Amino acid sequence: MAATDTTTTLRREALASGLVLVLACGLVAALATGSPGGVARASLVPVALAISAGPSLALHPLPTLGLANRITLVRAVVVAALASLAGEEVPPLALFALGSAAFFLDWLDGRVARATGCASPFGARLDMELDAIFVFVLSALAVGLGHGWWVLSAGLARYVWVGAGRVWPWLAAELPPDPWRPWACGVGITLFLGSLLPLPALAGAVLAGAGALVIVHSFLRDLVFLWRR
Template structure:
């Protein structure tokens, strides 16, 4: 049985290596099509290496015997995000073709709704899969906010950075890691961030319209985060004021509004 477990572990780890290889292939295709500069190549390769290293470590620690169909979808989406990252890094040298930028980003956003459905349908939902999905989402929003900020101003970085600020704040105030109640509004706002940033970054609308779209995205995100922080704060106040002390809040995959 131990031999089988080690064999399965090797197969799981091989899937992350395949993902890294697919990332390099995508970068090569993009480089052939538009001629990626050093910044684009370095950013794309760094993303591929970091994804492989972090995911391999997480899989080893989780002890999963199978990578799973849903995680394969998320890994494919991460490969597309790596391509978008390379395009955004290269955009400081020359603007990427709109069709390529929009195409890669749009497919990555569409697949965001696929991996969760696959996990539920196959009964393979795991905390690792949920965290993997969330991190890919957050990084894509960060990359898109960097791209849009070059056109509309550095304030757009607040959209991509808000989730990371929340995670950093949770290290200071652990009550921010408590489980949040399910919320359709939170999921809707999270899904809209990528769509709105892509719309603002595609350059298909007048400057004023793009500015308004980015402001809308930020306003929705501030509202969603603010509502959740207030709820968590009130929960913490209620717990400490009551006769019974609540245990240390337990971390959950869905940490934040975004």
Template sequence: MALNNTYDARLVQQETAVGAGVQILLLALLGTAIGMGPAGWLTGLAFAVATWAVLSRALHRTRPRSFGPANRVTLGRATLVGGVTALVADSFESSPPVTALVGLTAVALILDGVDGKVARATNTSTPLGARFDMEVDAFLILVLSVYVSMEFGPWVLLIGGMRYGFVAAARVWPWLNAELPPSMARKTVAAMQGICLLLSASGYLPSTASLTVVLIALASLTWSFGRDVRWLHRNSRVQDAEVAEILELAAEEREAVAS
């Protein structure tokens, strides 16, 4: 049994290494096609190394028996996001290849709904897989917001940074870490962000329409986060009240026993 577990662990690590290799291959293809500069190359390579390192550490900690088909889809999406990241970084030095940027982003967004279905169909859903999927989504939104902010201003970064701000706030207020109830509205708003930012980044819309789309994305995301924070705050107060009531009853019992 120990030998099988070791073999599976090595196989899982090999898959993450293959993912990093595919990322480098994609960068090479982009570099050949568009003549990507140093900023794009360095950013893309940094993304590949960071993804491999973080994912390898998470896999070592959770020790799954196999990487799983759903995680392979998510890793493929991460590779596409790495390409988008490299293109956005390169756009600071030269005119961005909008077609390549839109194409990679569109495929990554389409595949966003595939990995979850694969996980459910193959009964391979795991907390690590869900977290991996969420982090890839969040980083893509951040990168797209950086790109769009070059046209409309730094306020667009609020779209990409809101989730990371929430995570940072949860370190200060632990009640934000409580599990939220399922919400179709939350899922819809999250899916809207990538679509809206992609429409704006594509350049296919007039400037006014593009700005309107981004404002709608920011407004809906602010509403969604605000609603969740209010629910978490109310939930934490209810839990605090329940704990206080239990402690009070326990104290009364001790006093009754003592008397």
């Protein structure tokens, strides 16, 4: 009974947090852009996060989401604000500032999870899926700045992988821990953030291209590993 009560409490908190997240993303987008398109783009962030990470809630062993996961949800609002600005006339420094804030919160939620002992498979999945959304948004912004359509490959990589795993089940197999993945993600995000700065066109394109290559290469490493196994 106690376990059932704990699960119910967690689900209620997750549902309430999800509703607050949707409202917060919409409000931030409305304030940032004042356009229905901006609100729609921002709303896709919590929807995508719920679809991709929501099923993993059962893997969370604690009765509450915990501080680290709440920080991750705050990060989702920042990412949604960034998404709402795609296609809008916005100073590049504003995009860089928002992206940097999201990146800092990514670092912070990991530190808090380890420090408070609230790390869980659900938290890891939530963080990973938000990273994927963040990379997609950054790559879309880079395309909007004229850095080349091909850099969107970094943002699409995760979703192509998941889709391919439904066709070829061996791609959906669990991968062993690899320090390269978080390193590649961090470096790729840093390079994409750099491409948002008001730099010469060639410099921005090189940074965005390098970020895309690092991230796509990480997926290719995993692809080769699973193929050989």
